[in-house]
Amino acid sequence: MSSNNLDALYRQVIMDHYKKPRNRGVLGDDSVTVDLNNPTCGDRIQLTMKVEDGIVQDAKFEGEGCSISMSSASMMTQAVKGKKVEEALKLSEIFSNMMQGKEYDDSVDLGDIEALQGVSKFPARIKCATLAWKAMEKGLHDQN
Incomplete structure (x- = not known):
């Protein structure tokens, strides 16, 4: 696939998650809750996760922000559900390395x-892409 076609496909995936976010909402009282914001651009997220027996049973988010920030939150919540805490943190490390090139x-x-790999070419947008991931890391570290 040519580079232009791949870029177009990635943009479509990002916009799909932005327009139809997965796992939007809030979990109940027994969940881990993290509120983070990116003051430089105004993105904000509230991430709630249900963690039982070392496994992320569920994850949901609420928030406002750019397409990169909100689609990344949607993708992240999909990726970590059902994963062991260690696996979720490993995914976050992989994502962070990808964002840093x-x-x-x-x-x-x-x-x-x-699809978010291209964000690494735009340093000002990296914080948008990593906001939800940082919230997930904080929540998993704080709940132990």
Whole structure:
């Protein structure tokens, strides 16, 4: 597939998650809740996760922000549901490396998340893409 076709496909995936976000909402009282914002651009997220027996049973988010921020939150919640806490944190590390243009473990199937790879070319947008992931990391570390 040509680079232009791949870029167009990635834009479509990002816009699909932005227009039809997965896992939008809030979980109940027994969930881990993290509120984060990006003061430089105004993106904000509230992430709620239900973690039982070391597994992220469910994850939902609310918030406002750009298409990169909100689609990344949608993708992240899909990716971590059903994963062990260690696996979710490993995915976050892989995502962070991808955003920084570093080498990362490409043996892990990132699914739709791979569509955000191009964000690494735009340093001002990296914080948008990583906001939900930072919230997930904070929530998983704080709940232990």
